[in-house]
Amino acid sequence: MASSQGSYLARPQPSGLAEVIDIILDKGLVIDAYVRVSLIGIEILTIDARIVIASVDTYLRFAEAVNRLDLEAKSDSKGLPELMEDVTSGGSKSKTQGAIEGVKEKVQEATGSGDDDDDDGKQKTRSRSRSSSRSGSRSGSRSRTKDDE
């Protein structure tokens, strides 16, 4: 993702499904009398969309993260490319993130917003979805990993 230049944001990005999936799952008119049908593969996504920020898991993760900080270094020493590397390198990923990405990619393929039908999502996941899965995984995966096994 190009860092946000004014020109880059002169227009909103068209709302691809991957961009609005949290909105679709969480918003819209609710009518009490209605049945919400269950959905295969949705549990992960809904939890991803509703990460509990005030949780012990989150606190421990923050504690770990501030402990790792190298305060001698400049605050902006770690740029976006490195962060992305963190995300894409398999080692730092949890199973859950894989699952989330799996669904997102499937959705992306299904919407035709993906580049082709190639299964190998890691390579082609464009920056915008990568950034969204980054944010998703950072929190989502943490809180999931344990009860997921």
Add this chain to the structure above:
Amino acid sequence: MSGDEHSLYVYGAVRASELPDLDVTGVGGESAALKTIARAEVAAVVSEVEDGPLSAARDLRAHWRVLEEVASRTTVVPVRFGTVVAGEEALIRDFLDPEGERLAALLAELRGKVQLNVKCFYDEERLLTEVVSGSPGVARLRERVQGLPEAAGYYDRIRLGELVSAEIEQRRERDGALVLDRLAPLAVAAKNDAPGTTDMAVNAAFLVESARVDEFSSQVAKLTDELGSRMRVRYVGPMPAYSFADAEVAAGSPAWA
């Protein structure tokens, strides 16, 4: 559920006088033909659906596509994903009849407007560095925790994380107020939802008149420059008014004021 009547999947409500002609596949696969069922001023966009679970990949997409399509033709009140009703009779009895007036008012309210979303994300490392250097309490506890073996420091680490979390929450409130302050004046309505992820600073939805989208966009661009490298901005839309399809809007109460 009666045997000869199909359940109906409900996508949204439109004005009965502006029924869209729809050529997209609905939820449940190829056979899911879309239709509208009208009652007085309002019609529901629905398709027949078999009982049983939906598939995330296929049916989320179908729901989204249908609403995009409908919204490109007329004003729509989106209904929450996964909403199914027993059949036409139930649809009229439980939805169109009791909700008709409210829906008509909401449709009038949403007419000529689109939803635009602005999400801002912190660079977490930078954010945490600011938190540690800006809060002596956090810095002290951090040093203490670093000197302890993992098991011994368990509760201290939770406490540390909690402090950090509270600091972030303060920044989030400040930044949310800043973004709303800059953008809400150009919108008819604005909402800042709870963050979906821990690095999300702002998760705002705006209802904007179609004629003012360009103006809104240049304001977003200005804001993005102002935020600089402190936050990453994702600006998405236009989309149907998912976030404004609720009772407050219909009642005309200024929930966003």
